[in-house]
Amino acid sequence: MTLDTTMLEAYAKRILKARVYEAAVETPLSAMPLLSQRFDNRILLKREDLQPVYSFKIRGAYNRMAQLTEAQRACGVITASAGNHAQGVSLAAQRMGIQATIVMPRITPEIKIAAARARGARVVLKGDAFSEALTHAMALMEAHGYSWIPPFDDPDVIAGQGTVAMEVLRQNPGPIDAVFVPVGGGGLLAGMTAYIKYLRPEIRVIGVEPEDAASLKAALEARDRVTLDQVGLFAEGVAVAQIGEAPFEILRDHVDEVITVNTDEMCAAVKDIFEDTRAVSETSGALSLAGLKKYAQRPEVSDRTLIAVNTGANLNFDRLQHIAERTQLGEQREAILAVTIPERPGSFKAFCRTLGRRMVTEFNYRYADDREAHIFVGVQVNPGGDDRHELVARLGQHYAVEDLTDNELAKLHIRHLGGGRPQAPLHERLYRFEFPERPGALMNFLNQLPEGWNISLFHYRNHGAAYGRVLIGMQVPASDGATLEQRLDEIGYRYWHETDNPAYRLFVSG
Incomplete structure (x- = not known):
């Protein structure tokens, strides 16, 4: 028996003993008849959106907290999260009678803040990004002696998430050709990979990531964990810059493949899930199905059994309009x-x-x-x-x-931008930004620009997400170009230089 198989066996035993069902439920494996007919494959969907917190995260959080000693429980627990992990920790703490502190970025939607508080958690809002919330949570842990509940980088969390695979193999004991799993920090994929590859190594296990948040793909190519310079936020549930250390120990040798998908493909998958199940998935929850669809379009893939995991349904209602707009393109x-x-x-x-x-x-x-x-x-x-x-x-x-x-500029802004073209050339530079969706974000941006640079174009749409998409044209002398981008880097908002974009040239520029 090799060292790798020994590790898989150890995780399989952890998964079999995981204490998840005191809070989690066994979710159904639903048929997707419309999609199956379209792609000439038997397509099934694991419905983790039906968990009490509408996400698989309750499994790992509860199993990790179940391992705490009485002394650790008495001190309380803490974590940093802007989404589903917060809900899992909150519910687990409520069931166990433990005081939980959740540190969230200030940009966290109110629906998620309210959900954590409704389960008795103390919510602390800190910073505009997850990294700032994480740093503050670590400081509070050191100061008060709380027990840390990690979102993915922990063997007990991985084992809890791995119970999804245990249910899948029990619910479908017949042939399975491939299982598709969303990837953020890698806890769910690692747990499912360990269990499936130990018991049914012939089944392909495939991770699915957004094209602009593909930390596992980058790590597999480098054969080492790498940190992405920027991470796309459309599927915020998997917006992680570096794959977890413990998950990567499993995934680097045992995951079969990683497929990346774009925003439009995720939106189309949200629609597919709705049409076959009448469930409304969050974008990160539909990520695996988007990858399955790309895989099913390969010429050799037909008459096979393919399973995707719908990891959650914590979607802000306001995002549905934007998702619907992009669905036709994704299809x-x-x-x-x-x-x-x-x-x-x-x-x-x-x-x-x-x-x-x-x-x-x-x-x-x-x-x-x-x-x-x-x-x-x-x-x-x-x-x-x-x-x-x-x-x-x-x-x-x-x-x-x-x-x-x-063309992202065309789809996000130009198709919604009125006003026409200027009468004379403005000699402007165009930038597309992701601004934190909170009061004062724009003023913070403006305050850090030199007063001599005029804003000649501005377009913003609220997409119901933690970050707003903003298009800004600025009249900046050519000699100040390098200074401008240096200043934008210092401000810290994610941006793209779009002055040479054909959509801008044809419809907006002078």
Whole structure:
């Protein structure tokens, strides 16, 4: 028996003995008939959204806290979390009669703060980011002697999460080809991988990460844990910059593959879950299904049993509008195009004739000059990608066309931005930001800019998330370009330089 197998056996025993069912429930493995028919595979969904806290996190939190001594329980517990782990710790503490302190960033949505307080936890709000909340929680732990309850990087937490795999294998004892699991810190994937690979090593275990938060993928490529410079926040439940140390000990040798997906693909998966189960998943909860769908499109994958874990349903209602907007793109059923047509009567009619019987889903136009018009248009296409490329090629025989379907600036801002183009060149620089969704965030930004730099464009939309998406144009002398980006780095908000983006050039810039 190798050392690796010994480790898997040890975790399998921990999982079998894990104390989770004093608070957690065994969740169903639901069939997804519509998706199964579409992809010619048997697709099943593990419904962790049906836990008492609407997330799998109760399993690991409760099992970790069940190991505490009476003295440790008397001192109370503490953790840092902006989401599902906080709910798990709060409920576990309530069931065990332990005082829990939860440190959350100030940007945490009120619904999650209220949920933790409703279960008797003391909530402390600190900082604008998880790292600041974590630092404060550690300081409180040292000062008061609290017991730390980690979200993922702990063997007992991993074992608690691994009970999901125990249920999956019991609920579906027949053939299983692949199991898909969302990855944040890696606790759930590590626990499930250890159990499945020890008992059923022929089953492929596949982690799924957002493209902009793929810490496990980076670690596997480097054969060592790495810290990402920036982490995307759309799926905040898995927005972790570094895979956990204990999870990586398991995953570096035993996980079969990591698939990454984008924002639109996650949104489409949220819709798929709703249509097959009538459940509304959070974006990180639907992450695994988005990866399963990419896997199922491989030519060799058909007539197989594929299982995805829906890890949670703690979704702010306000986010549904944004998710719905991106779903058509995630299903590859809409193309977003910038098309230049002649500025004369009948041009739009001629353009529609070129489209044929396709449905126009969106059309934005503002008069600029008497020679040509730039139109922002959404067109319905068949899923799969080939139809979209054929459409672009056909339109390209008659017009200048830019395909903006994968352009974040176009999808987040340009399609919603009014005002037209300026009369004269503004010599502005354009930046796209993620601002913490809290009072004073904009003022903090403005206060740190030199007074001589004029803001010439501003666009903001609330997406019901912890971070707002903001587009800002600034009139900055060319000689100050390096100074500007140095100042933006110091302010600390995540940003992208978009001055050369074709969507900006065609529809907004002077």
